[in-house]
Amino acid sequence: MIETIANRLLLSIPVLFGVLLLGFVLVQVAPGDPARVLAGPSAPPEVIEQIRQRMGLDDPFFTQFFGYLGRVLQGDLGRSLISNKTVLSELIAAIGPTMELMFACLIWSIPLGIAMGTLAAVWRGSLVDRGVMAFSVAGVSLPIFFICLILIQYVGVQWRLLPFIGRGGPLWTVEGLRHIALPALSLGLIFIGPVARMTRSSVLEVLKLDHVRTARAKGLGEFRVVMRHGLRNALIPVVTLVGLQAGYLLGGAVVTETIFSYPGIGRLAVGAILSSDFPLAQGTILVLALAFILINMLVDVLYALLDPRTQKR
Amino acid sequence: MTGSLLSVEDLRVQFKVGPHLYRAVDGINFSVERGRTLGVVGESGCGKSVTSLAIMRLVPQPPGLYAGGRIMFDGSDLLSTPDRQMRKLRGGRIGMIFQEPMTSLNPVYTCGEQIVESLRIHSNLSAQKARARAIELLDLVRLPSPSKRVDDYPHQLSGGQRQRVMIALALANDPDLLIADEPTTALDVTIQAQILDLMRDLQERTGTAILLITHDLGVVAETCDDVVVMYAGGVVEQARTADLFADPQHPYTIGLMAAVPRIDVEADRLATIEGSVPAPWTQLPGCRFASRCPLADEKCRSEPPPLHEISKAHAVACWKAPIEKVLK
Numbered sequence: 213m214i215e216t217i218a219n220r221l222l223l224s225i226p227v228l229f230g231v232l233l234l235g236f237v238l239v240q241v242a243p244g245d246p247a248r249v250l251a252g253p254s255a256p257p258e259v260i261e262q263i264r265q266r267m268g269l270d271d272p273f274f275t276q277f278f279g280y281l282g283r284v285l286q287g288d289l290g291r292s293l294i295s296n297k298t299v300l301s302e303l304i305a306a307i308g309p310t311m312e313l314m315f316a317c318l319i320w321s322i323p324l325g326i327a328m329g330t331l332a333a334v335w336r337g338s339l340v341d342r343g344v345m346a347f348s349v350a351g352v353s354l355p356i357f358f359i360c361l362i363l364i365q366y367v368g369v370q371w372r373l374l375p376f377i378g379r380g381g382p383l384w385t386v387e388g389l390r391h392i393a394l395p396a397l398s399l400g401l402i403f404i405g406p407v408a409r410m411t412r413s414s415v416l417e418v419l420k421l422d423h424v425r426t427a428r429a430k431g432l433g434e435f436r437v438v439m440r441h442g443l444r445n446a447l448i449p450v451v452t453l454v455g456l457q458a459g460y461l462l463g464g465a466v467v468t469e470t471i472f473s474y475p476g477i478g479r480l481a482v483g484a485i486l487s488s489d490f491p492l493a494q495g496t497i498l499v500l501a502l503a504f505i506l507i508n509m510l511v512d513v514l515y516a517l518l519d520p521r522t523q524k525r
Numbered sequence: 526m527t528g529s530l531l532s533v534e535d536l537r538v539q540f541k542v543g544p545h546l547y548r549a550v551d552g553i554n555f556s557v558e559r560g561r562t563l564g565v566v567g568e569s570g571c572g573k574s575v576t577s578l579a580i581m582r583l584v585p586q587p588p589g590l591y592a593g594g595r596i597m598f599d600g601s602d603l604l605s606t607p608d609r610q611m612r613k614l615r616g617g618r619i620g621m622i623f624q625e626p627m628t629s630l631n632p633v634y635t636c637g638e639q640i641v642e643s644l645r646i647h648s649n650l651s652a653q654k655a656r657a658r659a660i661e662l663l664d665l666v667r668l669p670s671p672s673k674r675v676d677d678y679p680h681q682l683s684g685g686q687r688q689r690v691m692i693a694l695a696l697a698n699d700p701d702l703l704i705a706d707e708p709t710t711a712l713d714v715t716i717q718a719q720i721l722d723l724m725r726d727l728q729e730r731t732g733t734a735i736l737l738i739t740h741d742l743g744v745v746a747e748t749c750d751d752v753v754v755m756y757a758g759g760v761v762e763q764a765r766t767a768d769l770f771a772d773p774q775h776p777y778t779i780g781l782m783a784a785v786p787r788i789d790v791e792a793d794r795l796a797t798i799e800g801s802v803p804a805p806w807t808q809l810p811g812c813r814f815a816s817r818c819p820l821a822d823e824k825c826r827s828e829p830p831p832l833h834e835i836s837k838a839h840a841v842a843c844w845k846a847p848i849e850k851v852l853k
Contacts, residue, residue, distance in 0.1 A: 422629045
């Protein structure tokens with residue numbers, strides 16, 4: 213197990229290098245001049261030129277990149293051009309809320325998706341099955357921004373049930389929960405569909421297997437057969453799916469955070485890109501990539517826990 | 526039929542597949558005596574596996590359907606036993622071994638966990654005692670170093686070893702009846718002999734009655750006390766094993782035995798039975814085997830022959846039996 217994790221960590225080094233390079237290139241080719249942003253809209257050309265030289269923006273590409281890489285390796289991600297705070301402090305401030313949002317989204321959507329999928333499989337062809345399938349098709353096909361807007365329109369504006377702007381504080385406070393409810397709900401709604409569908413087909417598949425017949429022949433009750441010998445085995449592909457969907461979820465978080473003005477990494481990234489705040493944009497890209505790598509690593513660990521066949525002996 | 530542990534009486538199991546009604550088991554009778562081994566032999570699709578699943582009440586419904594008959598186990602009809610009680614019997618007083626050792630164990634639990642699970646739902650053993658018992662069982666089925674193997678996952682064992690674990694699982698709660706559905710078909714010949722040997726040995730020690738489902742007459746000859754020959758969902762012949770091999774009466778049984786290749790006889794072609802099994806959804810008025818039987822006449826085609834005794838404990842469903850008088 214530890215060997216697996218160590219392997220994954222080593223493998224993530226080239227990935228992170230690639231992410232840094234790609235993030236750097238993307239920011240370079242994006243429209244907007246950081247020197248102009250820093251100097252302000254009314255600065256004379258000489259001042260801008262001066263800033264360009266001080267920032268090393270006229271240096272050759274690789275000189276700039278390796279300078280940046282060296283600073284990143286030392287933990288220096290630079291300073292935001294807009295707020296003048298260090299990028300690291302901005303990122304740290306935004307990571308907490310985003311993790312809260314992810315947590316608040318996954319904590320209800322994954323169990324609910326798995327439960328819905330399992331029920332649909334056990335009562336295959338019933339009304340429950342059809343309802344679950346219709347719901348998950350809707351969840352997959354509706355774009356997340358649309359779900360967000362509908363929720364804001366009805367729950368937020370018309371019925372005034374929940375706030376829909378910003379963050380109300382940490383998750384354990386009432387205000388924090390009230391504020392996170394709508395973003396977590398919309399983000400979770402797009403997640404339930406795939407999880408429910410995958411669970412359903414996986415449980416159906418597993419319940420046909422020989423070992424389930426053995427479980428019945430042992431005298432187990434149907435509930436125990438489904439939970440212990442069906443669902444446990446069926447979760448293996450579901451975990452894979454959740455890992456693959458992590459990217460989708462992070463992308464969804466960018467949209468959700470922006471729409472709900474939720475101060476997380478996603479909104480920080482969008483803001484930084486729109487305002488040509490390139491050190492901050494690179495920082496957010498790095499964090500999102502790291503998150504993706506970590507989630508996939510977690511999936512691998514879970515996978516090994518669920519399926520002993522994948523463990524090396 | 527008193528005194529027998531299990532007696533299947535006029536059992537009918539059908540499957541509704543699309544527009545067809547598939548009569549997988551069509552009115553069969555046989556019984557298993559305590560401490561003895563009954564072999565059920567027949568070719569693929571003759572209904573022998575369905576029979577074994579039916580006894581466990583594990584025929585999936587739908588598409589399956591118990592269309593009639595009784596399965597008397599120790600005096601009560603399994604077909605009218607409430608589900609709760611049926612669960613107690615399964616894995617408790619009736620153990621079952623399946624054909625596919627590679628896939629019949631759950632890959633995500635250790636062998637020990639799977640045996641312990643069965644032990645603990647049928648008795649209130651503590652976790653520790655159940656584990657000790659599991660090791661004991663693995664030792665009983667002659668799995669090498671059982672105290673280590675108990676923590677192995679099925680994928681760490683070979684096919685023969687997995688089948689041993691399956692047998693341990695089936696025997697966990699000292700069943701009165703062990704149903705073995707083609708327990709050796711998926712194994713190679715040497716392992717097959719070991720497993721049969723093991724089953725025979727365990728039967729001597731525990732006194733369990735065995736219902737052995739197989740298509741292999743060699744296996745029957747080696748292990749069974751009595752034999753039932755099935756063809757297209759019905760029983761065609763029933764006898765003590767020695768009698769059946771010495772004096773097969775039904776033309777199908779005779780054909781089946783002729784089809785076993787013999788090492789001491791030179792043959793250019795393997796013997797076969799002409800024709801093919803009637804489609805399972807056709808309902809024939811007469812004998813099921815009539816279309817392939819060299820002796821069949823008008824009566825065979827129009828009237829189903831009943832299973833009747835021609836000598837002590839030897840019954841045949843054939844109008845021509847005893848066959849000697851026809852062949853003369």
